[in-house]
Amino acid sequence: MDVIVPPIPDTYDDYRATLRAFIAAHKPVLTWKQRTGVRVPDGADDVELLRGYVRDLDEAGYRLDRFSSERGDPHEQRILEQELGAAGVPHVLGNPLVAGALKHFGTDEQRATYFPPMARGEHIWTQLFSEPDAGSDLTSLRTGATLVGDEYVVVGQKVWSTWAQWADYGYLLARTEPVEGAGGITAFILDMHNPGVDVRPLREMTGTTDFNEVFFDEVRIPVANRVGEENRGWALAKVTLGNERVSLSGEGALWGRGPTAGDLVEIVRRNGGCSDPLMRQALARLFIEAEVLRLIRIRTVSAAVAGKPPGPEASVRKALSDDHGQHVMALAKELCGTAGMLNDATPFDDPDPTWAFGYLFAPALTIGGGTSQVQRNIIAERVLGLPHEADVETGKTWAETRH
Numbered sequence: 001m002d003v004i005v006p007p008i009p010d011t012y013d014d015y016r017a018t019l020r021a022f023i024a025a026h027k028p029v030l031t032w033k034q035r036t037g038v039r040v041p042d043g044a045d046d047v048e049l050l051r052g053y054v055r056d057l058d059e060a061g062y063r064l065d066r067f068s069s070e071r072g073d074p075h076e077q078r079i080l081e082q083e084l085g086a087a088g089v090p091h092v093l094g095n096p097l098v099a100g101a102l103k104h105f106g107t108d109e110q111r112a113t114y115f116p117p118m119a120r121g122e123h124i125w126t127q128l129f130s131e132p133d134a135g136s137d138l139t140s141l142r143t144g145a146t147l148v149g150d151e152y153v154v155v156g157q158k159v160w161s162t163w164a165q166w167a168d169y170g171y172l173l174a175r176t177e178p179v180e181g182a183g184g185i186t187a188f189i190l191d192m193h194n195p196g197v198d199v200r201p202l203r204e205m206t207g208t209t210d211f212n213e214v215f216f217d218e219v220r221i222p223v224a225n226r227v228g229e230e231n232r233g234w235a236l237a238k239v240t241l242g243n244e245r246v247s248l249s250g251e252g253a254l255w256g257r258g259p260t261a262g263d264l265v266e267i268v269r270r271n272g273g274c275s276d277p278l279m280r281q282a283l284a285r286l287f288i289e290a291e292v293l294r295l296i297r298i299r300t301v302s303a304a305v306a307g308k309p310p311g312p313e314a315s316v317r318k319a320l321s322d323d324h325g326q327h328v329m330a331l332a333k334e335l336c337g338t339a340g341m342l343n344d345a346t347p348f349d350d351p352d353p354t355w356a357f358g359y360l361f362a363p364a365l366t367i368g369g370g371t372s373q374v375q376r377n378i379i380a381e382r383v384l385g386l387p388h389e390a391d392v393e394t395g396k397t398w399a400e401t402r403h
Ligand SMILES: Cc1cc2nc3c(=O)[nH]c(=O)nc-3n(C[C@H](O)[C@H](O)[C@H](O)COP(=O)(O)OP(=O)(O)OC[C@H]3O[C@@H](n4cnc5c(N)ncnc54)[C@H](O)[C@@H]3O)c2cc1C
Pocket: 126, 127, 128, 129, 130, 131, 132, 133, 134, 135, 136, 137, 159, 160, 161, 162, 163, 364, 365, 367, 368, 369, 370, 371, 372, 373, 374, 377, 389
């Protein structure tokens, strides 16, 4: 595919400078940021500060296209993404992907109702897809939604629901037809404050709480909150999962956030360089990986700028960047020397605490948003044209099982 990322004209320098100054003046100082700063806040105070920051940005007219039915100026949008991303605190609260689903499959009324409060940080969203027995094989999900009058009644359980403890709304996939596989799945907007929704936070080895279990005990959802047609939810899920691969593939080593391989090299340089040949080679390897990822990113951005949906290159990039993130964090830990055995150690005592958090979070990189094995399956099928993998138990391919 063509790689064309038009340069941002100089006439946008003022826009960037004003935005940068605005972010510097309004970026909240978070208790949680001192420790990690890249994932989900632990305290309600920090959530409120973040809501205020997102509201300030919106009131000043800095709104991302994903929360609008109209397309904004493409150069301003790119600058917004870059500068907000570089700020190091979330500028979109909860799950940002639901907006893409509403944009393509929602009704005008749903967009008018939910986009403005999402953009203002008033509504926080969580993605309610994964279940204890449905992760990679999401089409085997069991949470049921039964139509009773003009409401669906939801019974079941989700897990790994990021931000759910702070969420006002959930983007839910549930089974409306008792058939196997992708057919029979429907997408819904779920009010997380409804009776029967029980959110139970899960504490991770990072010491933070990103995820939750969410239980549904006869939770009622009005028909108007169905997104798209009944039993056609898998089409939405596929778009969301594709967009997720792109959104998790930014520059920082932790799904686009946090420090980069370049930051690590910079720390080494600042601290007298490195004469250990193995360490130098490891740093060079990180540089090579980062450069390959940068070039693939240009292709992804080119496609996005041209208005094309994410293709299999997003899977290539996600698979590579997840491994790369783990390599960066592992090397940062090694550079701590024996102090690395302590949880809070950072390379050469660098003040960025994300290094310490990142090492413990890094194993999640190759799992969330589709595991590395699943990305490689997608590449084998859609890029290399190999047949769909066979079911381990029956020996049948997906096509033979489902059709
Ligand atoms: C940080 C993070 C955030 C997340 N946030 C959310 C969220 O907000 N909402 C949500 O719904 N979910 C979320 N998830 C869940 C995530 O989508 C799942 O963890 C992921 O899809 C994998 O599913 P699983 O955990 O059930 O593992 P499984 O699917 O059980 O996989 C277990 C192992 O088997 C391998 N495997 C499975 N199938 C195949 C195959 N066909 N071929 C080869 N190997 C295979 C996998 O690669 C993996 O190594 C999050 C996960 C993480 C780590």
